[in-house]
Structures are given as structure tokens and as C-alpha cells.
Amino acid sequence: MSETVTASATLKGHNDEVYSVAFSPDGKYLVSSGNDHLIKLWDVATGKELRTFAGHSAWVRSCTFTPDGRRIVSGAADATLHIWDINTGETTKVLKGHQGEVFAVATSPDGKYAASGAQDKKVRLWDLDKGKKIVSFKGHSELARGVTFSPDSSFIASTSYDKSVRIWDIQTKKELRVLHGHSAYAVGVSFSPDCHYLASTSYDTTIKIWDFQTGEETKTLTGHGYQVWQALWTADGKHILSSSTDTYLKLWNLSTSKDIKTFKGHSDIVYGCALSSDNRMIASGSRDKLVMLWKLE
Numbered sequence: 001m002s003e004t005v006t007a008s009a010t011l012k013g014h015n016d017e018v019y020s021v022a023f024s025p026d027g028k029y030l031v032s033s034g035n036d037h038l039i040k041l042w043d044v045a046t047g048k049e050l051r052t053f054a055g056h057s058a059w060v061r062s063c064t065f066t067p068d069g070r071r072i073v074s075g076a077a078d079a080t081l082h083i084w085d086i087n088t089g090e091t092t093k094v095l096k097g098h099q100g101e102v103f104a105v106a107t108s109p110d111g112k113y114a115a116s117g118a119q120d121k122k123v124r125l126w127d128l129d130k131g132k133k134i135v136s137f138k139g140h141s142e143l144a145r146g147v148t149f150s151p152d153s154s155f156i157a158s159t160s161y162d163k164s165v166r167i168w169d170i171q172t173k174k175e176l177r178v179l180h181g182h183s184a185y186a187v188g189v190s191f192s193p194d195c196h197y198l199a200s201t202s203y204d205t206t207i208k209i210w211d212f213q214t215g216e217e218t219k220t221l222t223g224h225g226y227q228v229w230q231a232l233w234t235a236d237g238k239h240i241l242s243s244s245t246d247t248y249l250k251l252w253n254l255s256t257s258k259d260i261k262t263f264k265g266h267s268d269i270v271y272g273c274a275l276s277s278d279n280r281m282i283a284s285g286s287r288d289k290l291v292m293l294w295k296l297e
Contacts (some may be wrong), residue, residue: 002223002250002258011291012038014119018285020230020272022064027276029086030283031072032291033060033289039074041086044281044293053084055091062104066128069110073128073288074103075116083114083131097124104146106174110153117144121167123158123213124133135173146189159186159200165200165210177215181208188230201228207242209254222251223259229271235279241297243273248286251296263294 023030030042039053044163056124058077065072072084078080100119107114114126123137123144142161147155155170163186164296165179184203191198198210209219226245232238236266249263249270268287282294
């Protein structure tokens with residue numbers, strides 16, 4: 001049986017759906033973004049809202065910190081990415097080039113790059129400091145929905161409504177591999193800490209685990225009742241955290257392929273989830289307009 005976990009804190013501030021959440025590298029802060037066009041910065045210890053970042057002209061689907069914790073990168077339906085100074089709340093750069101809504105952003109662990117996926121079917125790689133496009137990866141036949149970097153900052157993985165997961169080589173600027181297996185829109189994607197595996201999520205209600213070297217599907221996790229939006233690896237590579245339309249987050253044991261914890265508290269779709277770097281805290285963002293914090297014991 002899956003253990004039920006209740007939230008340790010509820011953060012209220014957004015006045016519409018919350019799509020994305022991310023912890024700062026030191027775990028002290030949380031950033032969230034949503035349908036209200038806003039990005040909010042929270043103090044994790046107190047649950048207090050510290051700052052609101054306003055500048056996008058449409059919903060903000062994705063947000064994340066840079067590895068140094070000094071900047072926030074966001075992607076929105078206004079077709080832009082913004083880079084924000086965490087201390088001033090000001091936009092330092094606006095990255096333009098996508099022809100359509102930006103659905104996902106990520107920053108590379110080495111701090112050099114940002115990646116984005118958008119409605120124009122392209123995955124773009126950006127120079128984070130210069131705010132300039134390095135390359136536009138073309139291969140998806142439908143919108144690019146999720147993006148992530150490998151732990152060594154050498155590869156990008158992306159998901160799409162074409163149901164595929166694609167891996168892109170940053171050095172050669174070419175497509176390395178295409179993973180087929182989902183039977184509906186592919187949404188979330190993440191690398192295992194050792195870079196040996198990938199996890200992807202889909203509207204088909206599953207989480208799939210892939211061997212990075214061979215591209216073969218090694219596991220399928222089933223237990224959510226509806227679309228699965230995100231799947232994140234714990235630091236030890238033994239568990240996966242997921243968020244779903246069924247209003248729950250789940251923690252999965254990869255050795256058994258079973259969910260061992262179910263996080264219940266949201267009253268609507270849970271779009272975004274995040275793990276603190278020490279893996280002691282979980283954050284979630286929901287259609288119910290709330291951000292919730294959970295302790296991972």
C-alpha cells in the first residue's frame with residue numbers, strides 16, 4: 001500500500017493556475033509561475049512570498065533557477081524567455097526567437113546554457129550570459145513540450161505532442177536519438193543523476209524509463225489515473241517523484257516499479273513538482289491556484 005502524505009505548508013499568492021515550481025540550489029527559496037502571467041519567489045522556511053516578477057504578457061508555463069541561484073529563467077505564452085535578477089526583481093534579458101508559446105525552460109548544470117521548447121516544434125539552445133540563440137534543434141513534428149539537460153551538460157532531452165522523446169547532442173548540434181513508446185502526448189522528461197537513464201511522462205498516464213545509451217524502454221510505471229505531467233529523480237537515483245491530473249503526487253520505488261507514497265492535498269490538477277537538492281522537501285503547483293510544500297522523510 002502507498003503511504004499517504006499531507007502537505008506541511010500551503011502558499012497562497014497566485015490568483016490563477018500554477019504551472020511550474022522550482023527550488024533554488026541551496027533549497028532556501030522556491031519560485032513559481034502561472035496563468036496569472038506572474039512569477040513569485042517564496043521563502044521555504046517561512047512560506048512567505050518575498051517578491052513578484054511581472055513582465056510577461058501571457059501565462060508563464062515554466063520557470064527555474066540558474067545553478068548559481070542568482071537568476072530565474074522563465075518561458076511564457078508571449079513567445080519569450082525572460083532572465084530575472086533574483087535580488088532586484090528586474091528582467092536582465094529577454095530571449096526572443098520562438099514563433100509561438102514557450103512551454104518549457106531548463107538551465108544546464110554548468111551554468112552556461114538555457115534550453116526551451118515551444119509551440120513552433122523547436123528546441124532552442126541559448127547562451128545564458130549573452131542571451132543569444134546558439135542553435136535551434138528541429139525534429140519534432142508537433143509542439144515541443146518538455147526540455148531538460150543531462151547532468152554533465154552535454155545533452156538535451158525533449159518531449160513533444162508527437163509522442164516522442166528526442167535527445168540532442170550539444171557539441172555536434174545534432175539529434176542523437178529518438179525514443180518511441182508513449183501512446184499519447186509526451187510531456188515531462190528528466191535524466192537520472194548518473195545519466196544512464198531517462199524518465200518521461202505522458203497523457204497516456206504512464207511514466208517510462210529509458211536506457212540512455214541504447215534508447216530502449218526499460219520500465220513503465222502505472223498508477224496515476226490521468227495525465228502525468230512531471231517525473232523527477234531523487235538524488236540516489238532509486239526513486240521518482242511525479243505529478244498528475246489526478247490531483248496527486250507520487251513517489252515511486254524503481255526497484256519494484258510501485259508507488260510507495262501518495263501526496264494528497266490539492267483539489268485539482270497538479271502540473272508542476274520540484275525536489276530540493278537535499279531531497280528533504282517537495283514543492284507542487286496546481287490548477288487550484290496553490291503552491292504546496294511537503295516533507296520527504
